Amino acid sequence: MELFKNTTIYSEKIYQKFLAFHTKEYRFSYQIYTAIICLGLLFCLIMQVSYHYYSLAICFAIVLVCFFLWRFFHPVTSTQKEAKTDKYQNQAYTFLFYEKSMEIDTSTSIITISYSHLYKIFETNEFFYFYVDKKHAFLIDKTGFENNTSLAFSNFIQKECNRIYKNRRNS
Numbered sequence: 001m002e003l004f005k006n007t008t009i010y011s012e013k014i015y016q017k018f019l020a021f022h023t024k025e026y027r028f029s030y031q032i033y034t035a036i037i038c039l040g041l042l043f044c045l046i047m048q049v050s051y052h053y054y055s056l057a058i059c060f061a062i063v064l065v066c067f068f069l070w071r072f073f074h075p076v077t078s079t080q081k082e083a084k085t086d087k088y089q090n091q092a093y094t095f096l097f098y099e100k101s102m103e104i105d106t107s108t109s110i111i112t113i114s115y116s117h118l119y120k121i122f123e124t125n126e127f128f129y130f131y132v133d134k135k136h137a138f139l140i141d142k143t144g145f146e147n148n149t150s151l152a153f154s155n156f157i158q159k160e161c162n163r164i165y166k167n168r169r170n171s
Helices: 012-049 054-083 150-160
Strands: 004-010 089-095 101-105 110-116 120-123 129-130 137-141 165-167
Touching: 004 012, 004 137, 012 054, 012 137, 012 165, 054 137, 089 137, 089 150, 101 137, 120 150, 150 165
Parallel strands: 120 165
Antiparallel strands: 004 089, 089 101, 101 110, 120 129, 129 137
């Protein structure tokens, strides 16, 4: 039996809000990971120079520069590419929430996901973000609930998914 129903119309504006939230939420861990890898590569580079293995030092320098460029330019190009896809061009998604799972109707297919398979759930002032992995999420607009309120849904999802639910309202 369906407990909650939500229809969210994806647009570029909604996607930009998600990107801002995602960047804010994961910026620190992303930067720490990048710094650790860069420091490791830099250490290897310095060791090769100190032992006069210049050809290997050049290889480490190239790997360091490529990694650094990839970490900063790949996210930009992938988000630009993602924003141009048709899923963010005013397409409506219908979310049906049940006791232990949810269904997403994308107008071309219906996807069923158990709550136990979700990575994280974030609630903000305007949206619920249901992450299926570290990079991909379903965006659920709080104003799109048809048969109940977003507050009732918030209480339900918090109780059902307590270990992965994070409240980011007013932050």
